[in-house]
Ligand code: PEP
């Protein structure tokens with residue numbers, strides 16, 4: 001259930017609603033929108049009478065949410081969520097007008113490789129940097145990441161290049177270590193239904209990039225986001241990274257139709273990963289273009305200074321000059337769909353136009 005407050009409701013009236021919810025054994029979530037504040041109530045459903053809340057001062061209406069996901073639903077919050085991350089002097093937003101572009105290697109392999117990737121992606125217009133220090137690999141005999149050393153290299157990248165960092169956390173204990181170093185916690189596709197990890201990142205102060213599971217339906221995907229939000233962390237960024245189908249011309253089948261489907265059901269931002277979504281370098285730019293055209297809020301793209309020497313996912317990693325071209329192309333498409341990138345030229349001011 002959600003309790004929508006009157007636009008002029010006072011802070012005390014909002015608090016009184018929260019207290020009543022808690023006294024009934026539920027959790028209260030205060031969601032402040034542009035037009036109205038909503039208090040959402042989560043917990044194991046029981047008999048609840050909306051009228052009990054509608055009689056409280058400052059309450060406009062109490063509504064039952066029909067979808068199984070409540071906090072992630074557009075029924076709870078009608079306007080798009082814009083998530084702010086990174087360094088306080090130059091914050092980056094995800095879900096706002098500017099597209100969020102996260103770029104970097106699949107894995108942090110060395111300081112030299114990571115710095116080279118960071119310099120290239122920053123120059124091309126990315127504001128966020130990706131790189132795994134802990135890699136959940138299909139085979140236990142392949143490179144598993146540099147661990148703590150990798151996190152320290154990422155911290156240096158943030159300092160040196162002013163890029164916000166996105167890196168993966170693989171289990172609840174590991175999260176204690178990773179959250180100290182990263183601006184956004186990434187939950188990988190294989191962990192989308194690792195409920196103890198979802199609850200743990202839900203208690204973090206860092207925004208979470210939640211990748212869609214390899215065979216997850218849209219409802220399962222949004223319910224995974226709900227697990228995080230139910231713990232009090234509302235800063236969830238969804239990521240479509242391809243699902244498993246019978247098709248074998250690509251590594252996964254990038255489901256771009258999920259973007260408008262998510263936009264209809266949820267206020268959360270959603271970005272696209274055309275690297276894991278295709279698994280093939282030559283398909284990354286075309287699918288990145290399509291993702292922006294279809295309404296994605298940004299991209300996460302693998303870029304390596306020497307893809308042929310990459311310790312993981314070299315086949316799908318872009319060369320730096322290809323990433324530069326991707327940025328140029330999506331900047332053009334962004335203009336058509338009412339978005340911008342860090343490379344967009346600002347519209348000339350009225351004074352200059354005259
Ligand atoms: C990654 O982004 O490096 C990764 C492992 O992705 P996914 O979890 O989508 O496979």
Ligand code: MN
Pocket residue numbers: 106107276302312313
């Ligand atoms: Mn990868």
